[in-house]
Amino acid sequence: MAQTVCVLLSASDRTRLETIASDRNRPRKYIERARVVLASVNGRPVQQVAKHVDVSRPMVWRWQQRFAEEGPDGLLRDKTRKPGKPPIPAATVAQVVALTCGEPPPGATHWTGRAMAQAAGVSLRSVRRIWQAHRLQPHRVRSFKRSRDPRFAEKMTDIVGLYLDPPAHTVVLSIDEKSQIQALDRTQPGLPQPGRCGTMTNRPARTATAASYAQVLKDLSDRHFRRASKIMLVQDNLSTHKPASLYETFPATEARRLVERFE
16 A cells, blocks of 8 residues: 655745745755655655656655655755765775785785785775775786896996997897797788788797808898998897807808908
8 A cells, every 4th residue: 555645835835845846056856855745745645756756755755754854944954874984094004005015924925815904904805995096916926037147237238328329320239039939031911900000920940050140140231231331239148149150151251241240
């Protein structure tokens, strides 16, 4: 059975409610509340009131009761809500960040959410929010190698300076050989498309030999950078990366010419 509430309006209350309901400058929620009370006169059923104003039945009951208790002024005021859970103190957030960026707990490779929650005295969800806000991902590890060469900093400065400010009329190239990815030639041309970059296929050499290294240098000198007065190579100390590879592959005169082209 639909609940029926009898709402009694005085002339002054009706006038004020009609003013509120027709005022387009007021918030929509105030207008709906006034329309609910106006539609509730003469014992109109709650279901009909809700359908007429296009609101829910609990809303009709709520504002009928509020009007009965406080009059039109009660429709223009929201009840204060109970305060929510206080935010995590800044000191606790700083503690979680500092622990995450420090050493992991004994016997563990990295901090887990549950371990951090127990150490900091907060919930697992709070730990995850703090990590997300500070872009911390302790479960991810990126490896790197540190050179033991005592002159590493000096050499790195020279190489970076060479890249940034090469000598005039000199080509600076970096050469490295890695298994199965020596891009010696293109088997098919690049095919750039709208929204996609060009493609390239590689033809890796089966083995890295002195002859293949010497041939690469000859191609660089005679095919790709013929107009350069000097070609400077930045490379590792692989056994094939020596002038001897040129002398073993080409006649002495040709090898000497190529040695003079490279530095």
